[in-house]
Amino acid sequence: MNAGRLIASFRFEPGRIDDALEFLKRIRSELRMVRKARAFRDRVQILDVNGDWFEIEGIGFPDVEVVDILMAVNAAFKRETIHNAIDDEYKEFNAGRRYAWAADRVM
Numbered sequence: 001m002n003a004g005r006l007i008a009s010f011r012f013e014p015g016r017i018d019d020a021l022e023f024l025k026r027i028r029s030e031l032r033m034v035r036k037a038r039a040f041r042d043r044v045q046i047l048d049v050n051g052d053w054f055e056i057e058g059i060g061f062p063d064v065e066v067v068d069i070l071m072a073v074n075a076a077f078k079r080e081t082i083h084n085a086i087d088d089e090y091k092e093f094n095a096g097r098r099y100a101w102a103a104d105r106v107m
Contacts, residue, residue, distance in 0.1 A: 004051030007031065012058035017065045020056050024072045027054050034096035037075040039082070040089065044069050047095075061091055070095075 007030050010023040024046070028034070031048040038045040039061040047053040059066055062083055070077055075093040082091070 008054045010056045012056050037093045037095040038090045
């Protein structure tokens with residue numbers, strides 16, 4: 001499935017989203033530039049340009065908190081459809097996107 005290697009994993013506990021977000025902050029420095037995010041039914045993988053990845057187990061696209069995980073890695077996804085069921089094994093999103101300076105300012 002992945003050409004790279006698993007760098008680290010974290011077991012998500014419902015109601016403890018802050019712990020998962022802290023894990024993302026700490027571990028991100030061990031990856032090269034983040035390229036993709038894969039949301040499975042029971043886990044989320046964050047992949048870099050070399051194919052190395054880390055994952056958060058115990059949370060997937062059906063869960064409400066997955067939005068916070070995907071936003072933390074700047075994944076490009078639609079909030080309206082992220083929780084919809086699919087026949088595939090996982091949903092894949094480009095990640096690591098950057099925002100232009102002042103893109104959120106209202107003129």
